Amino acid sequence: MQLTDVSSWLVWILPLVSSVFVPLIAKFSAKARNYFVILIGAVTAFLAFTLIPAVASGAEGFINLTAPWIPGGITAGVFIDPLSVLFACLVSFFGLIIVIYSQGYMKGEANLTRYYFFMLLFIGSMIGLVISDNFLQMFIFWEMVGLCSYALISFWSNRPESVKSGNKVFLMTRIGDILLLAAIGILYASLGTFSFRETITLLPTLPTSTITTVAFLLFGGAIAKSAQLPLHTWLYSAMEAPTSVSALLHAATMVKAGIYLVARFILIAGPLVATLPLWLPSVAWVGVLTAFLGATMALYTTDIKGVLAYSTVSQLGFMMAALGSVSLAAAASLGWFASLFHMVSHAFFEGLGFLLAGGIIHALGTRDMRLMGGLRKAMPITFALAVIMIITTSGLPPFAAFFSKGLVIESLMETGTLLQVILLFAATALTFAYSLRFMKLTFLGNPSEHLKKLHVHEAPKIMLVPAGILAALCIVWGFIQPALGSFLHLEAETSLLGAFFNIETAVFAAILVPTALLIYATYFKNFSVMNAIRSDKNPVSKLLKHGYFFDDFYEKVTAKAVMVFSGGVQFVEDIGFEAFPQKFANGIVRLAGGVHKYLDTATDQFLNVVAGRTLGGASKVRTLDTLADKLLDLLAGKTLRSASKAAKATKAPRNSLQHYLAAAIIGFIMLVVLIIISIGV
């Protein structure tokens, strides 16, 4: 038995099972709980990294281990290939970083047991998601990470806006979930299997129309989970979560699930993806548009986490666009590799951004950037790390995103249209712009009035060290490109040196200068032209401030429509279904009244007449009867008197009806039992 056989199961089962122990250990001491969580995070990361050698040396390309689960041929299993191992390592590593960071950031909060429980549950579910060997298991974890996201966003449950955002996020991602569910259902119905391995061999037997439907539905699931247009708005709402949660779920890992799904589907379908009508172009276009529009929205928000959220949306668009550019030799083509490469570098710089923002929010108690400024003096280390973050985000050499974003654009230059490339370059320029704006508003300039009232201090060490590690990774990650390329079995030729000398870099350099000038004019010199553009009266700026009115549409139109319609249904219920039986019953009662009034009275009178006659006859008999009566009275009187004495002695029963009923039922049951026994057994 090899180490991989054990560690590939343990790596997701361990955090899942340990999460249950968090509340138990918390009963003893809070400190023990915190150490336990860190320990589990470290062990999980270790287990994930032990998977690397097996995959790197694996001749087959993947390892598939299974165990029986649901009868009917459905098994649970793990699927170890470069893609899943890359994700598993990233998730477990980031989980560990965030768990350590939380020790500082969440210090002193109430209900931390719940927080750590869901953190471990999330780490386990997310690793389970990427390491599953079948669609069903993957979907279950897909939903579970959504559940964890919901629980963690609404962590501060006494803040209504947190809980509302949690509900909204859960509901919006649910739309994607049902699309994914439909895709999986169709696949299973046509292939009879959930397993990736079997799907790889069986998928080509399906008609193209079915595969296309499945592919689009899967992509729909990915759109919702990875916050692509038009369902990107939930990511902004998710910023109500504690910042550590945002870093882990909404920047580094969970939002990447959609990228994983599409990347996985491209691997499964192989060269088939290129034959699906419109699918790859759709993926690319959604990605490009999201990258561009996300970046424009990041320019206008005043929420420090909002900038990072829209930045994440935009960067996810880059990844999606790269996935849409895969060529005919689908497996491990340049676009596919570029997307994953950028996925990891984004995790590092955006994660770093969130960790720093967390430190700032921690110190200032606000998320509004207009209340910040001049923080470079008060928080020098944070400032230094932020500079690294900004440089990486903007894609300046030689940091991580320079290489990865360069590859993304390069891959689109190969297969995409000119407009796509132009939009991506524009998005790159905008990235640079919003990064600088972020820098200006928070760190440069003079402190705001709000800040002067506070005594701002540097973030504690336990928060700075994780951020430092990420910053270091931002610097070195780009140079790992050749190693990562061979790990992911990249077939295309790339070289580090080539990244510096190609058209893409030249264009990038060419647009950086004017962008920098524009930014300088806008935010540092306050040119009146730029101010006019930025003013609220300008329709463009209004549009951007409202995030293109997506959210307003969802909340005001869609949600309202559903509620109004529900109200209508309830009205029907009250008027129609509720009242109808009453009316019906009343009708019958009225009918009965009528019968009583007319028919019954008539019969009564008739009977009276008849009875009168009969009585007349009867009275003649009565005289005879009285004699016998008197005799009986004499006898019965004595008996009755003794009986009434006895009755007084025993207490009269209360609560009559139900007791009689019970007695009758008991008797009845006994009777039935007797009958059954006497006849049958």
Place this chain on the structure above:
Amino acid sequence: MLYSLLLVFLLPALGIPFVYFGGKKSSKIAASIVALIAIINIALVLTTVPTILNSANHMYIEEYAWIPVLNSHFTLFVDGISVSIAIIAMVLIVAAALFSIKYMEGKKNLPVYYVLLSLLSVGLVGVFLTSNLLLFYFCWELMLLPAYFIIGSWGYRESYRAAFKFFIFTHAGAVFVLLGIGAIYMITGTTDLFAAQTALLSFPELAKWIIIALTAGFAVKMAIVPLHMWLPDAHSEAPATMSALLSGVIISAGAYAILRLSLGAVFPAVAGTEFGTSFLHGLAVFGVISAFFGAFIALVENDIKRIIAYSSIAHMGYVLFGLSLYPSEPLIGGALAITTAITGTVFHILTHAVSKGLLFLSAGAVMHQTELRDIREMGGLAGKMPFTSTSAIIAGLSIAGSPPFACFISEFLIFVGAFDIIRTNSFYLVPTILMLLATVFSLAYSLRFVYRIFIAPPKPGTTLDGNEKHKITDVPNSMKIAMLILIIFVVLLGVYPAFFINLINTVGFI
């Protein structure tokens, strides 16, 4: 084990005197006896499982002579489907009995309440344990009477009115059932389910009317829109334990009966004909209507128990939709045809029973502790009642179909079965899409339910905003245990559904 099913049938009945006289001393004794008998019954039913799994026809039958004139035997029979539902029904009875101890404390006539509860369990379990149509009808009616008295005597507000409505509606439904069963007997001269199935094959014309009568009768019990009017009242006015049983098992008994009688016994006679296909399509349409109708009203309703009641209507819509996926081709031999969709449907009956039972018990706990029932007056109970809120959240998420909780697996299987059928029958495409959409609404009302009651801050000036008459605490331990039993099942069925799915699939997977 010899006589085990007969014992299952008789034990609750024989226990009634003990329950009654025990209850006179203390209701704890009565509740324990009811729970104990149910636990023994679970053990007894479990003894039949090896036979079901290993015998050739995957059934376990006990037969006793009964009414010779009618050629009617006292046939007790279980197969994979009925044994699963019977076990879950008894689990619910255990939970309800334990929950009652504190929940009903201080009410009048408690011995009678427990007597009625055990009597109910006779009918409740009996329905699933017989293949004799007369005995089935007997048990069917036996479910009705105790339920009527429990709702009426121990319910809230205008309870007797709700109980009366319940009685009238379901009794009217039962008349149709009796009509159908009588027709079957008249045509075939037998009251045995399996004999009737074979005999009916030669009467396709009459079978049409029989299947309509039976299904209409059962649909009333299932509360399918537009025959659902009794359900919101009965569920919301009944004591929580009764609501849990009503919603968990009694309405599902209607679904079981449609599967077993309408589809299992009568449908083969009309299978493959145009009528048979349109009958199934009709079920699908009513299923979709119910699912949406229930979900929409649950979204705007403000009464804590009425929300859950309408959610039950929605879920019966799922079940009916699942039943409509029954294979429409004529089958050779066998009592029932099990496909992925039917497995999912039966499994949904189980998962819905435990989840909805848990949700009702949680709602009952909230009402018991706060004496409120309008969710607009509630809020912030998560801090005051952590256990109850956990159980309500678990139940709510399960109802919404979120993994890893029970209802996810069953809904998923139904959808997989639906996609399977779409390939050959494009009619189901639109209903399936609509049903998928309905899951979003079920998540919406579940979240609203949890949010308003447990998480949202209470509205200023309401009782919970610092104006409580007494301090609100979490429920006592016996109620916690009752809820814990159901929580365990909700999670267990969601994570490891193999035991029950194996059992269900033995019936004749095709």
